[in-house]
Each structure stands twice: as structure tokens, then as C-alpha cells.
Amino acid sequence: MIRVLFFAQLRETLGSAGTEVPHDESATVADLKAFLMSKGDSWQQAFSNGKVLCAVNQTMVQDDEKLCDSDEVAFFPPVTGG
């Protein structure tokens, strides 16, 4: 399983702080996104604006990043700390 986390307005929009997705649905970050977007309209919208960032095991990655079983994948909007 891939452990998936959502932060900030993405978490609020989806009404979810995280979920688990089978590894065979998510060979890459792009696959995982496609899987999540199939879960409903709010999911479709949240991931289609191109602004969502992704970190795999706490490191920023692009959509073509390959995923391994038990990876932690986080999706979040552009950061606004400091």
C-alpha cells in the first residue's frame, strides 16, 4: 500500500487528511493522481489545477516519479510559511 497524505486547503477541500492506495494503482505519482481524481468531483478539481505539489518520503518530486510499496506520498498546495 501507498500511504497518501493531504495538507492545508487540499486537506480541507477533500475532507480528508490521508488515505491508502494499493501499489498496483500507483506505479508513479501521475498514476496515483489519476486514481485519486477518479474518486469524485472535488478530487478531480483539486488535482486538475496544476498547482498541487508532491513529496515522496518527504522529498519533493515530479509527476513521473516511480513509487515503491509503503512509500509515503504527500500532496499539498504551494507553501506559505515564514
Add this chain to the structure above:
Amino acid sequence: MIRVLFFAQLRETLGSAGTEVPHDESATVADLKAFLMSKGDSWQQAFSNGKVLCAVNQTMVQDDEKLCDSDEVAFFPPVTGG
């Protein structure tokens, strides 16, 4: 009279914190410098290395600056504060 002040190593080299020079010997800063350089070897040396800065009435000026009677003219090396 022109009131002349010396600071830092210039003051130490000349053995003087200041002096007064008649205005008719010092129509410009360059004139005043020439007059001071005539006062002896250490004066000659101190003003001939081209590094001495000049302020008239507390404002930095160049050698062609005209002087008025009772101006305060300060000579000093490049600054090193901060």
C-alpha cells in the same frame, strides 16, 4: 581664519589635532593642502599619498572646493568604522 582638523593616523603622524590657517593661504582645499605640505617633511608625506579625505563643514568635498572664512576643514584617512 580656516579651522583645520586632523583625525586618526593623520593626527598621530602630524602630532596635531588641528590648526588655524589664514583664509588668504587657502582659497580652495588644494591651496590649503599645499600650504600644509610646506610645513615640513611629515606634512609633505602625509598629504602626498593621495589617500587623505577632506570634509568642509562636515560634508565630504573634492580638492577644487572653494573655502570661505571660518570654514571648518577636516582631513582624515579612509574611514574604517562599523
Add this chain to the structure above:
Amino acid sequence: MIKVQESDFCVAEEYAAMTRGNTKAGAVVFFVGLVRDFNQNKKVNALTLEHYPAMTEQVLQDIVQQARSRWSLDRVRLIHRVGRLTLNEQIVFVAVSSQHREDAFAAAQFLMDILKTQAPFWKKEETEKGDEHWVDANNKDTISAQRWL
């Protein structure tokens, strides 16, 4: 020294820790970010900072390492608060000491610019009218960060 914490920090103590027993560093540069009353044209009363705990310290460590490899630095301290903060409260502290002020200034700016665009913190503001909204990422911050890349 890197900390992510809910509690406030004391600039005086942090400054003391930068300079105590330190005779090498001729220059210390600090930055403090505070909750200000206006942001993106809205009057702000408070904000809540969320972060991604497993990732945050890792990113901050990495940013500090990058700064140390670019400039000759002595001590570096970085504190970022999370949770709810009201008007005029301290959000972030960055301090850098170095032999030369140019290095200390450059590194402090680098740390803030990269932190603002790469560290996983998010701000939600409360306006004086009582509504809440997530802060949009700032284009100015992206530009400030790009000069280091």
C-alpha cells in the same frame, strides 16, 4: 540549531546563544517575521500555521546545509512556529553569524527565501470580520527564491 515549535521564542536568548563564547564571528544578522495586520489586502487578526512534521525539519536541515556550503558561516539558528498566532506575534527567526557581514546577510536572505518557497508550512488567516482563508503563495517570494537557483 533548528526548531519547529508551538511556543514563542525569545530573541534576546537566541542572540545570546549566537554570540556566547564566540570570538570569531564579527557579524551577526537576524531576521524575525511577525504577524502583521494587513496581508493581500485583508485586515488580519490572527493566523494558524500548519506543517508537515515528518518533512519540515528535514527540509530546514537541508536548507541550512546548502547555506553552509555556499558561504563561510559560523553559527546558524532557525526557529519556525506552528499553531495559532495573533497579531504582532513572532512567526520565524533566522540568525547567522560569520566573519564577514556579506556572508551573514546573503545566507540569512537565502535561508528565508528558500524556506518561504520550499519548507512545508501553510498559513490560514483570520480576518477581523471573522472569516478564515488560506494564504496564496506569493509571486514575489518565488522571484526572491529564483535568484539563488
Add this chain to the structure above:
Amino acid sequence: MIKVQESDFCVAEEYAAMTRGNTKAGAVVFFVGLVRDFNQNKKVNALTLEHYPAMTEQVLQDIVQQARSRWSLDRVRLIHRVGRLTLNEQIVFVAVSSQHREDAFAAAQFLMDILKTQAPFWKKEETEKGDEHWVDANNKDTISAQRWL
């Protein structure tokens, strides 16, 4: 607020004065310059700062005015000490607050760079061997100042 003084200053008090009752400024940048143990390849124990009293505050006021005309600044504090200072003592303090950190960082650097090349202060160092010498003006400082001109 500009001061030239023999006595030490307290960074904590100065910081409090920058932020007290101030809800506009989201960014505060400080610089502290300290007596460090090495300068121009000599081991330093202490230094004495001489200045040209009638001119110093005038120049500092002018530098602060220039900074205010270049950037959007909130509060500015500048303290420079004179007299004899020993190892690790504080020499100079610059603090700038602003709505935006870019302005605060730029102004603080500008103030230090211009102060270092235009304010009439001179340093005489005492080495550990007991001899004294006047510090030479630093080419690096001239270059740092030129980027603002």
C-alpha cells in the same frame, strides 16, 4: 533613532523598541558587528574607535534618509559605539523593520555598506603582542558600497 555612544547597547531592548506597538511591520532585520579576534591577519585583543563628532551624526542621519527614500521602511535604529572595546564587545547595531523582508534586508545592508565607507569612524587595533596599529580601509567594503551607487 541614531546614537553614537561609548556605552554598550542591549539588543533585546533595541528589538523591543523595534516591535513594540507595531502591527504593520512583518519583517525585522538586525545586524550586530562585534570585535573579532582576527583582522587583516593579526590577532586582536581590543580596539579603539575614534570619530569626528560634529560630522558623524550628520552622516548617519543622511544615510538613514537615503535608505528611507529607496525602500519602504517602517522603523530604523542605528547605534555606533566609540572608545575602547575589547574582544567580543558589540560595535555597531542596525535594525530595520518593513512590511516586506526584501526591503528590510536591502536597507540594512545598504546602511552597513554606506556607513563603513562614508561615516567618519576610525579603528585602531591592539594585538595580543601589545602593539597598536590603525586598521586599513578594506577594498571589500568599497566594492560592497559601490553596488548601491
